[in-house]
Amino acid sequence: MGSHCFDTKHRKRSCSRRLLPCLFIVAMVCGFALNGDAWEHHPLITEPVLETFAESGLLRPTAVVTLQDFLVAVEGPLAGFLLDEEDWARAHLPWYAPLPEDLVFVATGTREDIVARFFRAIRINPNTKTPLYYAALSGQAPAGASLLANEQVSLFPDSTALDSFDFVAVLPGGALNALDIIATATNEPDYGMDTGLFEDNNTPFGAAYGFGNQPFGNPGLDYGSQAPFHIGFYHESPLVFFFARFLERTYPEYRIRLFKRLSEFAFQHDQDYWGWRFMGWGLHYLADLSMPYHTTVLPGYSTLRMLWINFLDILGFSRPVDNAVQLVSNRHLAIERYQRIVMERALRTKGDHIIFERLSAEYETPTYRDELPREVLARASNSMARRLDRAIEKYMPADFVDNPGIELADVEAVEDIVDMVEDTHGAEAVAELDALLADALELFAIYGRSFIIGILDAHNDLQLTHRAP
Template sequence: MRNKIKLPITLIVFLLIIIPFSLLRAWDLHTLISYPVFSSMKEVTNRPAVKAESLESFLAAVEGDLQAALEKEEAWARKNMAHYAPVPEALVFRKTGNRDDIIRRFTEAIRINPLAKLRLYLELLPGENTGGRPLLAPEAVSVFQDNEWLKGVTLVSLREGEAVTPLQVLVSANDEPDLGLDVGLYTDNKTEYGRRYGFGVQPFGNPNLEYGSQAPFHMGFYHESSVVFKAAPFLKQSYPEYRIHLYKSLAELAFRTGHDYWGWRFTGWGLHYLTDLAQPYHAQALPGVGTTRMIFINLLDMMGIHGPKNKMIQIVSNRHTAMEKFERLILEKAYRENNSAYYQFQILGGDRPIPAYNDSVPRNIIAAKASAISANLDEAIEDNMPERLVSDPKFELGTSREQYVLLDIIAKEKGDASVKKLESMMGNMLEPFSLYGRAYIVEILKSSNR
């Protein structure tokens, strides 16, 4: 009886140790992926320019409607999310007419980081003209101290009332949740607001890492085996669906009330989490590692043989890093070369029928597909990337210079055929997002009579 109890407990510890080592941004830059998808949508590109509007102005204009919308949203979450932690009564949004604290009341009611910058800005594509707009440092839009991943990204400021296209707003906003909106929200994250937000103790991820606390909002392990869920039920306590639905509702409110800038910005926020779930490392705890192997390595670890566990952690982390860096580098290259005929652009932006969207799509279609292909992705990375980068547990790709020239290394050491195979894998992986991301937009516009 003692052994039957011990295995699940130690497997929980095992998973808690492993998950923090995975990168907590699914994609380095969501903008690179979202632009080809939505630039091919007439529902986006045929819309007139919108006027940039500060969050304070928007909230003050819709305060009464916002209270009703958030009440409805809370009822939805309580009904549809089995592991949802309700908004504490003290944080419920109520119309007061006080503009001075309206941003604080809003950020607390939707439980995002109150230190999030939320300024008027655009994140431009590689080679995109600034249009004479003032440049911004990463620290102007991000809450993080380490913004190395934004190195080389052009950020520009917008003025209140400045005309901007819906596509620009949408694409920029699609990257915004990774700027710190979901960090520090749990009671053990050592933040004042985390102690008040009601989410409890962080279920997985490392609460001590700068990015670590956003993990449960950007990962959805909906399709693990029953053995894993039995041993680690905390994996079910994730919130991508909550954010996707919340921002959909806020976008619909903004569009209905004539605040199109925030309609597109909230839509972009919601799409961020759909893109995250399309990433196998955010839909599967350990891609390429079966349940039996996981338990076997865990048993060895219990016996004091830690080598297999440590090796697996490093290899999974390196393959995650390699996949993310490859995708960023290959897309940045296509943008810089202005290669509109590039394979992934054609896959992501192809003209296909848009399916219907419903609330089950994030879990049952996007995440399900990502989980289903996770083993194939792991195999493709192993076969088509240099062994020392993705299969050597003594090598740390995430701190190496090789990560910045990964594309060149693959082409030189594995050949152009391997680059093509990896490109094909990435296109296949993102195809569900390209379809259902569009469906998400169409549903928002339809629901708001736009």
């Protein structure tokens, strides 16, 4: 079932069945049109988790290899491997949109188009950039390093989040340590690889990829189109799913599994550089699922309240629904901007911070399995949504998070959000918000480690050990 909308003010409502109740759900998930990313600065989140592994392994230099060279080296076995993965997805993801026959990766021996063939087979944006580089916090790149421009790294070079990093170029044959490769790669799924993949995104590849129409969010916004790959609504009330089955059409599990297996595949073929890089890609989606606004349709709204404003909407009073969508979108953005600022500040001042303490703490690490992101991680982050939403409402500037007349993405003052919280509610409010973010990111620390160990366990020769709790 295809359902889509334009923006929160001009909702295009379409649903083939159960028309009226469905309208509201369509409307409310449009909030994601405005905000398709989750945590900002994945490398900063990932590094402290990686540092809990014994340093010897992750600091070992690894020769960097272009994607083209990697694919040429593994082309034969890759074809069979990808077929197996397709079988797995069809068998284990009931809403999975099968890979169209003509996109199947065939080993042709043609070097020139091998990257394009691979991108088609894993159905990412064919313009995705895969330069050889690592990300340093801006201003902290080594003197004399050659830096890549944003447009050499991301399909969205004007994103302000990119300004926090220097992208240090590395030549083929140069070396990087695994920690830098993984951490850098964790930001890459937000650089455009998951954009434009749906039929109604008006891209030639979206028309060919077989994902159908974008299940929710604004199909006309480049960046918003990645939302169904970066969020997972698995733990909403059955009533919500009853009225809106399309909410199940999300794909983070597809990406997590594929990139985990590609990482393992690369290590099996002694291609460590791509082993680490695919590991980083997979970790991105796990981190996204630790973000409560990415596992919850409308944080802070009970099912009853959702049905009530839905009812008003049916009667013609659409404002409560419009307001809910805009508020959720603004709160989502507010907490992510807050998170970026506190983490970046702590790093630049080298100060202690609860978020980093919790990311680098020792935890009992459960054994990884493919159901874990949905059953355990997303459930835990979903159950935090209400608590986080209340704290946002309580401490963040009312104009940012309680005024549906504002589109927070257009408000420059959001960059001062941490200071504004402290000025109005004191250091205790900052501490409380920080602790909530630490709770959510702790989920990534635990299950991200599970994911990493799951890959490493299959490859004892990597000789990586992690510090036992």
